[in-house]
Amino acid sequence: MATATPTNRRGQEASAWRTAQRQFDQAADLIDLEPELRCVLREVQREFTCHFPVRMDDGRVEVFTGYRVQHNIHRGPAKGGIRYHPEVSLDEVKALAMWMTWKCAVVDIPFGGAKGGVVVDPRRLSLQELERLTRRFATEIGVLIGPERDIPAPDVNTDARVMAWIMDTVSMHTGYSVPATVTGKPVEVGGSLGRVEATGRGVAICALAAMQHLGMRPHAVRVAVQGFGNVGSVSARLLEEMGCSIVAVSDEYGGIHNPKGLPVRRLIEHREREGRLGGFPGGEEIPPDGPLTVDCDLLVPAALGNQLTSRNASEVRARLIVEGANGPTTPEADEILRDRGVFLVPDILANAGGVTVSYFEWVQDLQSFFWSEHEVNQKLRAIMQRAFQQVLATSQERHLSMRMAAYVQAVQRVAAATRERGLYPC
Numbered sequence: 001m002a003t004a005t006p007t008n009r010r011g012q013e014a015s016a017w018r019t020a021q022r023q024f025d026q027a028a029d030l031i032d033l034e035p036e037l038r039c040v041l042r043e044v045q046r047e048f049t050c051h052f053p054v055r056m057d058d059g060r061v062e063v064f065t066g067y068r069v070q071h072n073i074h075r076g077p078a079k080g081g082i083r084y085h086p087e088v089s090l091d092e093v094k095a096l097a098m099w100m101t102w103k104c105a106v107v108d109i110p111f112g113g114a115k116g117g118v119v120v121d122p123r124r125l126s127l128q129e130l131e132r133l134t135r136r137f138a139t140e141i142g143v144l145i146g147p148e149r150d151i152p153a154p155d156v157n158t159d160a161r162v163m164a165w166i167m168d169t170v171s172m173h174t175g176y177s178v179p180a181t182v183t184g185k186p187v188e189v190g191g192s193l194g195r196v197e198a199t200g201r202g203v204a205i206c207a208l209a210a211m212q213h214l215g216m217r218p219h220a221v222r223v224a225v226q227g228f229g230n231v232g233s234v235s236a237r238l239l240e241e242m243g244c245s246i247v248a249v250s251d252e253y254g255g256i257h258n259p260k261g262l263p264v265r266r267l268i269e270h271r272e273r274e275g276r277l278g279g280f281p282g283g284e285e286i287p288p289d290g291p292l293t294v295d296c297d298l299l300v301p302a303a304l305g306n307q308l309t310s311r312n313a314s315e316v317r318a319r320l321i322v323e324g325a326n327g328p329t330t331p332e333a334d335e336i337l338r339d340r341g342v343f344l345v346p347d348i349l350a351n352a353g354g355v356t357v358s359y360f361e362w363v364q365d366l367q368s369f370f371w372s373e374h375e376v377n378q379k380l381r382a383i384m385q386r387a388f389q390q391v392l393a394t395s396q397e398r399h400l401s402m403r404m405a406a407y408v409q410a411v412q413r414v415a416a417a418t419r420e421r422g423l424y425p426c
């Protein structure tokens with residue numbers, strides 16, 4: 001066959017599932033994983049697709065497509081968010097589910113990996129339509145989810161309110177309140193203090209640990225953040241509090257760059273008021289992918305997947321990357337960045353703060369005993385720092401990138417559980 005055209009090369013580079021499997025294969029090679037376990041772990045265990053009707057405000061019925069995938073449940077119940085996005089696909093949800101398995105294993109919390117998604121642009125729905133869609137989707141995946149089985153959480157374009165609707169729908173069907181059905185709920189209905197900020201807080205904790213390792217002083221670090229949703233905005237605010245200067249930020253419409261630094265709280269207020277970062281006074285406007293290649297020391301990609309690719313990886317100026325998003329870097333870009341000596345803290349470690357506090361929320365719900373925010377943040381910091389140091393030690397001992405070191409740890413833990421449990425039936 002002739003060589004791939006640039007278009008289909010890009011298409012392949014953009015397949016999240018292909019990326020996830022390639023990363024797993026590399027890790028499996030490194031730990032010499034036995035073929036039996038390899039073929040189990042490189043597939044997802046369950047994939048569920050549903051097409052469901054929703055009554056729109058104008059009386060029409062629209063049919064939406066949704067997915068819930070469970071990659072592995074050997075270390076505990078399946079765990080992972082639900083995203084609403086027009087480009088959600090089964091390919092992507094499978095990859096995200098697999099990454100959740102490794103993420104939970106890297107920070108050593110007793111969950112397996114899952115992910116869900118609905119193909120929808122939530123911005124074109126009214127609040128009532130969004131609620132009807134959510135409640136119907138919750139009913140469709142009701143055959144899979146539950147506190148001992150599979151526990152959803154927020155992800156791209158879903159939040160505490162969406163989680164409250166899912167929890168309420170499941171509780172209505174059960175006949176009593178089942179708060180541990182989902183995490184990331186409002187605190188009024190069993191959510192955990194500190195959960196909203198947890199992913200961004202984990203990113204900032206990892207960034208600080210990486211800066212210390214590299215001998216970078218936070219006060220001398222210029223940061224660029226792509227994505228200004230929950231993860232990007234909280235990471236930016238906490239990094240600013242640590243003394244870093246935030247020089248570029250962006251959302252899906254565009255971004256702002258100022259080499260002298262941007263005031264994060266005012267950016268957050270502006271975005272809340274205007275619905276976008278664009279138009280913020282005090283910086284030059286840049287495109288949504290602008291932060292990826294501006295002059296900075298630390299880059300936090302906290303938007304969607306497949307942002308750092310073979311097309312732009314050689315233009316990255318940062319010396320440190322901390323992945324707030326899931327799957328922001330393609331394997332091709334990974335290689336380029338590694339060759340250029342960029343220190344990269346991978347998604348399955350860097351953004352594990354969210355699921356870690358989800359674990360705390362689930363534990364609190366099951367016991368109906370709630371912790372203070374200080375307690376939550378302290379326990380989160382302890383888990384993230386321990387995981388970072390373990391991954392760093394593996395990377396140094398085995399001369400691996402941080403991504404492969406995190407994979408090696410995670411796959412070893414999951415493989416050990418799978419091995420101990422044995423094959424059923426034998």
Ligand code: GLU
Nearest residue numbers: 080081153155354355358
């Ligand atoms: N959606 C978040 C993630 O990708 C959180 C998942 C969870 O808390 O279950 O890690």
